[in-house]
Amino acid sequence: MKNLLNQKQMRSADAFTIKNKEILSVDLMESASRAFVKAFLQEVPEKATSIAILCGKGNNGGDGLAIARILKDSGYSGVSVYLVNFSAKETEEYTINLKRLEDLWFPLTAVNTAADLPDLKEKVIIDAILGSGLNAVLEGPYLQLVESVNALNRQVIAVDVPTGFPAEGPLKKEGVYLKADLVICFQRPKINFFFPESVQALKRFTVVPIGLDEEFIQNCDSPYRLIEGPDLTGLVKPRAPFSHKGTYGHALIVAGQQQTMGAALLSAHACLHAGAGLTTLSIPESGLTALNTRLPEVMYLDRADLIPEKTNKFSAIAAGPGLGTAEGSIAILQGLLKLKVPLILDADALNMMGDKPELLKQLSSGSVLTPHMKEFDHLFGDHDSWWERLETAREKALELGCVIVLKNQYTFIIDLTGKVTVNTTGNAGMAQGGMGDVLTGLIASFAAQGYTANEAACIACYLHGKAGDELAETQVSISASDLTGRVSKTLKGLIK
Numbered sequence: 001m002k003n004l005l006n007q008k009q010m011r012s013a014d015a016f017t018i019k020n021k022e023i024l025s026v027d028l029m030e031s032a033s034r035a036f037v038k039a040f041l042q043e044v045p046e047k048a049t050s051i052a053i054l055c056g057k058g059n060n061g062g063d064g065l066a067i068a069r070i071l072k073d074s075g076y077s078g079v080s081v082y083l084v085n086f087s088a089k090e091t092e093e094y095t096i097n098l099k100r101l102e103d104l105w106f107p108l109t110a111v112n113t114a115a116d117l118p119d120l121k122e123k124v125i126i127d128a129i130l131g132s133g134l135n136a137v138l139e140g141p142y143l144q145l146v147e148s149v150n151a152l153n154r155q156v157i158a159v160d161v162p163t164g165f166p167a168e169g170p171l172k173k174e175g176v177y178l179k180a181d182l183v184i185c186f187q188r189p190k191i192n193f194f195f196p197e198s199v200q201a202l203k204r205f206t207v208v209p210i211g212l213d214e215e216f217i218q219n220c221d222s223p224y225r226l227i228e229g230p231d232l233t234g235l236v237k238p239r240a241p242f243s244h245k246g247t248y249g250h251a252l253i254v255a256g257q258q259q260t261m262g263a264a265l266l267s268a269h270a271c272l273h274a275g276a277g278l279t280t281l282s283i284p285e286s287g288l289t290a291l292n293t294r295l296p297e298v299m300y301l302d303r304a305d306l307i308p309e310k311t312n313k314f315s316a317i318a319a320g321p322g323l324g325t326a327e328g329s330i331a332i333l334q335g336l337l338k339l340k341v342p343l344i345l346d347a348d349a350l351n352m353m354g355d356k357p358e359l360l361k362q363l364s365s366g367s368v369l370t371p372h373m374k375e376f377d378h379l380f381g382d383h384d385s386w387w388e389r390l391e392t393a394r395e396k397a398l399e400l401g402c403v404i405v406l407k408n409q410y411t412f413i414i415d416l417t418g419k420v421t422v423n424t425t426g427n428a429g430m431a432q433g434g435m436g437d438v439l440t441g442l443i444a445s446f447a448a449q450g451y452t453a454n455e456a457a458c459i460a461c462y463l464h465g466k467a468g469d470e471l472a473e474t475q476v477s478i479s480a481s482d483l484t485g486r487v488s489k490t491l492k493g494l495i496k
């Protein structure tokens with residue numbers, strides 16, 4: 001899995017690469033700028049497009065200057081450069097790249113105060129004012145300039161990070177950032193790109209390699225990493241010859257009430273399709289007809305049989321979808337906790353734990369909690385930012401000895417040691433009821449098949465989003481049933 005670095009580590013990677021690959025810092029800037037232009041070409045292929053590049057005086061601005069030259073060399077005829085001279089200092093790489101442009105008689109416009117910014121007519125703006133060197137919130141002329149550029153409503157492509165947007169740390173709701181349609185980011189995405197507050201600064205991002213030393217990056221001690229397709233290829237095991245249903249575990253899902261039987265059926269359906277050898281559903285008796293007609297492969301367990309003698313045959317137990325929070329449901333959850341086995345808990349099981357926090361202490365180690373933001377805050381208290389929420393999730397995973405799957409556009413899977421895996425699969429077409437129930441069924445399925453709690457959560461989250469991404473190629477919206485119908489096919493693509 002790819003390590004995600006903080007900016008201090010990123011600068012060390014920079015320095016290590018310069019030292020060990022014996023390249024000059026300005027050459028690394030050149031390589032980053034070329035990588036930027038390569039990605040830019042895909043976005044703005046029309047070479048006659050007018051482009052304004054706003055350059056600060058640090059290395060982000062240095063990139064902007066190099067990008068101007070490379071764009072011109074690549075045939076872009078309408079490139080203008082605006083030098084944002086709000087700081088007395090400039091970096092050496094900036095100075096070198098400025099000289100290179102001056103030697104080419106490249107037209108340069110000085111912007112010495114925010115009021116100096118001319119009425120920009122260019123169709124596309126490249127933001128190279130401030131990058132990852134940001135050390136405080138924007139104020140003074142920078143703030144004024146950013147507000148003026150935002151008011152233009154032009155297509156903005158940012159170099160590495162939008163001006164004013166911190167790469168890591170809590171994001172303020174009232175933060176002012178230069179709003180980018182796209183960020184072309186160097187080597188690794190910034191951790192803050194994965195939080196919902198980032199919509200204030202960027203619509204999307206793409207990451208380009210710039211030649212930093214990968215071994216150094218992977219050896220950095222970082223609590224964050226990304227899960228990608230190749231990571232699963234070695235992890236997901238193919239079905240073995242001579243195997244039988246007993247080889248692939250037996251999952252139990254405790255879910256549903258009369259009015260929410262669909263949630264239970266969706267979970268069990270997903271569990272089945274992800275390959276569990278046997279799936280049993282514990283629902284109220286009133287749901288039996290629906291179960292037998294909809295999912296004939298799934299077995300039934302009476303609620304009264306949720307006792308050790310009847311449940312010890314299951315290799316994974318999940319509970320929560322559509323379970324309700326009334327007295328009867330609380331008794332079911334308390335009974336499950338008394339089994340003293342790891343549980344996969346979602347939805348109403350989490351709501352009940354939020355209502356009765358003492359239940360959290362009864363969780364067996366190796367359990368998996370799958371809250372979305374509201375469920376998470378109900379469990380662990382309100383948070384002002386996603387950064388803080390993720391910090392709490394890391395502490396709680398460690399304290400409770402469980403895996404926390406904090407669901408969002410980018411889902412965070414926090415393992416028992418507090419390490420975070422970020423899942424990037426999934427899309428807005430999946431924003432429909434029942435998706436969480438499907439995810440619970442998938443985690444239960446992989447846990448039943450013998451994967452560790454963290455592996456099961458990582459495989460399930462990746463697969464869930466990936467199946468959705470494949471469907472989104474031909475569909476606008478994706479129902480939970482559509483997704484379940486797809487997972488086995490998607491899973492096939494992940495196996496070596």
Ligand SMILES: NC(=O)C1=CN([C@@H]2O[C@H](COP(=O)(O)OP(=O)(O)OC[C@H]3O[C@@H](n4cnc5c(N)ncnc54)[C@H](O)[C@@H]3O)[C@@H](O)[C@H]2O)[C@@H](O)CC1
Binds near residue numbers: 032057142159
């Ligand atoms: N390894 C990498 O990631 C590489 C990064 N490069 C570029 O270098 C950038 C980082 O460059 P720098 O470290 O020079 O920093 P920046 O160019 O982001 O910022 C430069 C200056 O802005 C000042 N500053 C910080 N916050 C401010 C604020 N709120 N208001 C006013 N001034 C503020 C700082 O004192 C600093 O001197 C990256 O974003 C990227 O564009 C590339 O050139 C090459 C490799």
